[in-house]
Amino acid sequence: MSPIAIPGKHEYSIACMPADGIGPEVIGAGVEVLKTMSEASSGAFTFQFEDYDWSSDTYKKLGKYIPDGGLEDLRRHDAILFGAVGAPDVPDHISLWGLRLAICQPFQQYANVRPTKILRGTESPLRKAKTGDLDWVIIRENSEGEYAGQGGRSHRGQPWETSTEVSIFTRHCVERLIRFAFEIAQKRPKKHITVVTKSNAQRNGMVMWDEIAYEVAKDFPDVQMDKMLVDAMTCRMVLQPNSIDTIVATNLHADILSDLAAALAGSIGIAPTSNLDPTRKNPSMFEPIHGSAFDITGKGVANPVGTFWTAAEMLRWLGEEQAADVLMECIEKVCEAGILTRDLGGTAGTKEVTNAVCEEVRKAYGRKRGD
Secondary structure, X not given: OOOOOOOOOEEEEEEEEEEOOOHHHHHHHHHHHHHHHHHHOOOOEEEEEEEOOOOHHHHHHHOOOOOOOHHHHHOOOOEEEEEEOOEOOEOHHHHHHXXXXXXXXXXXXXXXXXXEOXXXXXXXXXXXXXXXXXXXXXXXXXXXXXEEEEEEEEOOOOOOOEEEEEEEOOHHHHHHHHHHHHHHHHHOOOOEEEEEEOOOOOOOHHHHXXXXXXXXXXXXXXOEEEEEEHHHHHHHHHHOHHHOOEEEEXXXXXXXXXXXXXXXXXXXXXXXXXXXXXOOOOOEEEEEOOOOOOOOOXXXXXXXXXXXXXXXXXXXXXXXXXXXXXXHHHHHHHHHOOOOOHHHOOOOOHHHHHHHHHHHHHHHOOOOOOO
16 A cells, blocks of 8 residues: 655644543553654654643642643643543542643633544444434533633521522624634535524523524525524434534533533544634644543553544644544544444453554555554
């Protein structure tokens, strides 16, 4: 097989942040695959990886996840490859706000993009679903909404203890996100988008979402738009998966729908996500969505496919479209060969899957091990 021609030569600086649980295992696998791709392509694109040891262990030692000046260090990179944050002995709201959101929000990574499909060689729990039926992309607002962090608690411990969690929706943030989602939908073959809200019950922010969506839709006459309430959308995803293409929703709603999407595609272990700053003023962050999974940490059984797919999305964002396509094809060939981890019904371990993908990468570029 002749080598794949990739025009130009590019070097990318990648911040690696494995963090907690299985994060180091899968990020290590992802880096190995990316290095293999660089070598197999004869250096058509290269990576400089810099490790950032920011984790829950860091928090327990220092009282914070990100050291002083840490964000400025991150700005030097072209992208961030993130593992997972969360530990059994650190409350989830502290770990999430201490690391992941502490990067996403200052860096204005306002578009969270989560593609979904049934990979060849894997099965969906949906009885009749097959490859092609769940070819979706979910666009999640990633900077405000239900996760704006506004609210508080008072009178703690009293019968009248009160807490508020205030959702913040601004026209600026909603419009930029919906416009981005329409642009994504416009580039996809179906040119179809579903706007998901809960505007029957949430009559302020959600109604504004609907209004802005209809306004933006006027600028995209070639994109077909429909609207669903979030509860009805869960039913549609299960019963009519082939009726869906691009989904745009709020921070909370899309967070929930994207996990459902991953499960319907076969496993949360295969799902990628991109936290994008579409202006490219700040580096974007790429992560598998499976979480830290402390129950399987150190056992060598974590599914690295979500990280490999995440790496492909990072390559695509960096402009290496062909390399991204090559990596996705290699991932699917390995799945087709039945080299699957337990969550997909197989018996392979993390290392076995990683080695198989690396071997497929070498084949794709016409290289042999040791070349």
